[in-house]
Amino acid sequence: MFQQLVGKLPVGICIVDENYNIVFLNDFFVDRMESDHRSDYTDKPISELFPEQAKFLRRRIKSVFVLQHPSFSYWEQRPHIFPFKSSRPITGEETQMYQNMEIVPITSPEHGKLACIFLQDVTAQASYFIAQQELSLALKREHEEQLKLIKKLDSAQSQLIQAEKMASTGQLAAGIAHEINNPIGFVTANLNTLKDYAGSLISICENVADKAAQTDEKCQIFINDLLESNHFELLKEDMTPLLDESREGLERVRDIVENLKRFAIEESSGWQLLDLSETMSQMIELVSVQYKIPTYKLSCQPECVKIFCEPGGLKQALMNMLINAAQSIDKKGIVKVNVIGNEQSVQIKIIDSGSGIQEHIIKKVFDPFFTTKPEGLGQGLGLSVAYTAIEKHQGTISVSSKPGVGSVFEVNLPVIDPEEE
Amino acid sequence: MSSTISLNEDQRDALQELMNISMGQAANSLAHLIETKIGISIPKISAVTPSELFSLINRSENAYYTRQSFLGDIQGEVMAVVSESGLTEVASLLEYEAPLSKSDVEETILELSNILAGACLAGLSNQLELATNLNMPTLFSPNKASFVELNWQHSLVMEVQFDIELSSFSMRVVFCLDRTSLIKLTDTIDELLG
Numbered sequence: 001m002f003q004q005l006v007g008k009l010p011v012g013i014c015i016v017d018e019n020y021n022i023v024f025l026n027d028f029f030v031d032r033m034e035s036d037h038r039s040d041y042t043d044k045p046i047s048e049l050f051p052e053q054a055k056f057l058r059r060r061i062k063s064v065f066v067l068q069h070p071s072f073s074y075w076e077q078r079p080h081i082f083p084f085k086s087s088r089p090i091t092g093e094e095t096q097m098y099q100n101m102e103i104v105p106i107t108s109p110e111h112g113k114l115a116c117i118f119l120q121d122v123t124a125q126a127s128y129f130i131a132q133q134e135l136s137l138a139l140k141r142e143h144e145e146q147l148k149l150i151k152k153l154d155s156a157q158s159q160l161i162q163a164e165k166m167a168s169t170g171q172l173a174a175g176i177a178h179e180i181n182n183p184i185g186f187v188t189a190n191l192n193t194l195k196d197y198a199g200s201l202i203s204i205c206e207n208v209a210d211k212a213a214q215t216d217e218k219c220q221i222f223i224n225d226l227l228e229s230n231h232f233e234l235l236k237e238d239m240t241p242l243l244d245e246s247r248e249g250l251e252r253v254r255d256i257v258e259n260l261k262r263f264a265i266e267e268s269s270g271w272q273l274l275d276l277s278e279t280m281s282q283m284i285e286l287v288s289v290q291y292k293i294p295t296y297k298l299s300c301q302p303e304c305v306k307i308f309c310e311p312g313g314l315k316q317a318l319m320n321m322l323i324n325a326a327q328s329i330d331k332k333g334i335v336k337v338n339v340i341g342n343e344q345s346v347q348i349k350i351i352d353s354g355s356g357i358q359e360h361i362i363k364k365v366f367d368p369f370f371t372t373k374p375e376g377l378g379q380g381l382g383l384s385v386a387y388t389a390i391e392k393h394q395g396t397i398s399v400s401s402k403p404g405v406g407s408v409f410e411v412n413l414p415v416i417d418p419e420e421e
Numbered sequence: 422m423s424s425t426i427s428l429n430e431d432q433r434d435a436l437q438e439l440m441n442i443s444m445g446q447a448a449n450s451l452a453h454l455i456e457t458k459i460g461i462s463i464p465k466i467s468a469v470t471p472s473e474l475f476s477l478i479n480r481s482e483n484a485y486y487t488r489q490s491f492l493g494d495i496q497g498e499v500m501a502v503v504s505e506s507g508l509t510e511v512a513s514l515l516e517y518e519a520p521l522s523k524s525d526v527e528e529t530i531l532e533l534s535n536i537l538a539g540a541c542l543a544g545l546s547n548q549l550e551l552a553t554n555l556n557m558p559t560l561f562s563p564n565k566a567s568f569v570e571l572n573w574q575h576s577l578v579m580e581v582q583f584d585i586e587l588s589s590f591s592m593r594v595v596f597c598l599d600r601t602s603l604i605k606l607t608d609t610i611d612e613l614l615g
Contacts, residue, residue: 055516059515059516062454063454063532063536066450066453066454067450067453067454067536067539067540068543069450069535069536069539069540069543069555070535070539070555071532071535072531072535072557072558073528074531074557074559076524076527077524077525077527077528077531078524078528100557102557
């Protein structure tokens with residue numbers, strides 16, 4: 001009865017002796033073997049019947065004989081020890097059986113020490129497990145893609161906010177510039193008149209001083225005392241340069257306002273031809289007012305580089321990069337802008353000798369909301385806005401930097417034919 | 422029944438000696454199989470809480486973890502912490518050919534754990550005349566969260582470290598017994614001590 005039971009067990013049983021020769025196989029094994037081996041397997045070496053994994057089997061069986069202790073093999077590491085077909089040859093997707101194996105030491109009076117191999121068909125579990133794993137991988141991928149999309153949406157939204165903010169800032173600036181122009185106008189006019197008046201006053205005083213000698217002694221002393229106590233000599237010398245300097249100052253204010261107006265007005269003016277050399281020089285002037293420490297240099301090759309672009313966005317991008325470059329310098333340093341144009345493309349390099357960017361954050365500098373500035377001082381949008389704007393112009397933007405030495409931001413823009421746009 | 426586990430000094434000494442012998446046999450078996458010298462530490466026996474158990478096995482980085490349950494007169498689990506360093510040499514002793522695939526590495530680890538855990542358990546069971554059977558080992562990665570959720574308060578652990586000469590390889594084997602098995606174990610030891 002036991003013989004029958006063992007024969008019919010839904011688990012493979014293979015018993016080998018210490019010479020690795022087969023002593024017994026149950027139906028599970030025999031049914032799955034090639035027909036010519038089915039009748040005479042007894043006393044044959046296991047390596048002859050199952051040469052595929054002979055080395056592994058020998059090693060494991062040896063370990064069981066030596067240690068007198070079970071040995072296991074799991075389908076995940078070694079799925080197919082015996083070359084058996086899947087138990088579902090028609091409907092299953094697998095062609096080979098997935099197997100778990102356990103070898104246990106046993107003894108018999110007839111054969112002495114034996115090793116018994118139990119083989120379990122785990123194809124169903126394995127394929128279920130594999131399917132689950134694939135599913136979880138697919139889910140993970142999908143999840144990652146969704147995260148990316150969400151990030152993109154986030155950045156798009158923040159850019160919209162930024163653009164909106166910039167647009168209103170631009171309008172505000174244009175309005176203020178206009179308002180400032182009026183008082184500057186009359187202050188300048190008044191200053192001119194004031195200079196004339198001052199001239200007249202000085203010549204009156206000089207005349208009086210000259211004529212003092214011809215008056216009586218009392219009057220002469222009075223006039224001289226009066227001139228001296230009011231430091232007439234100093235007044236006379238200082239007044240004209242003071243007034244001239246004030247006028248120069250006013251001219252500078254007017255220039256700045258003019259620049260600001262020009263810069264701000266073309267917000268949503270659509271695509272048009274932009275003179276990059278002029279724009280960069282305006283921009284440098286604007287930035288240098290606020291960031292006085294660095295020395296600014298501009299080189300343009302050829303002298304005039306024009307590009308068909310959306311001026312608002314491109315200027316914003318370049319401005320953000322220029323401000324960053326200027327901010328990176330806290331003691332002494334250079335901010336250099338190189339513009340090189342040819343027929344196919346325009347390259348703009350913004351080079352600074354500032355603090356540089358640490359290697360571990362350099363990949364993040366274009367991410368929205370990434371900033372190294374203290375809280376409240378930067379929103380981390382500048383470079384991300386620049387990135388999007390350059391992308392919109394089908395251009396590329398890249399950065400290389402060395403902490404303590406400086407950074408180079410390089411923008412490459414293809415020359416776009418106005419017709420195509 | 423109190424929730425803490427206590428062994429008296431005699432019981433602890435006896436168990437330590439039994440472990441010592443079993444571990445020695447285990448080391449011998451492995452040494453015999455892979456034909457190299459193996460060093461073992463003095464077994465440590467202690468009662469632990471789940472979080473203590475976690476820090477006990479999770480001491481080393483770059484390690485693999487296996488677990489293997491055993492049934493019979495005493496029941497519990499054996500956990501093994503296998504160092505990543507020196508594994509290649511050990512695999513070659515076990516006749517694996519370099520370069521090792523991921524499956525080769527996993528198989529080596531599982532086999533090593535199985536040999537050592539099996540030998541330790543067999544040694545202990547034989548000396549105490551208890552019947553035990555070891556189940557298939559599996560890889561796992563311990564994380565603190567899952568240890569906190571374990572539904573026991575205290576367990577007895579026996580820990581021993583194996584080192585293989587000529588290689589930086591080392592491996593720790595931690596035996597954990599459930600409460601019923603512990604009572605059975607102490608009873609058996611008491612019988613032995615007479």
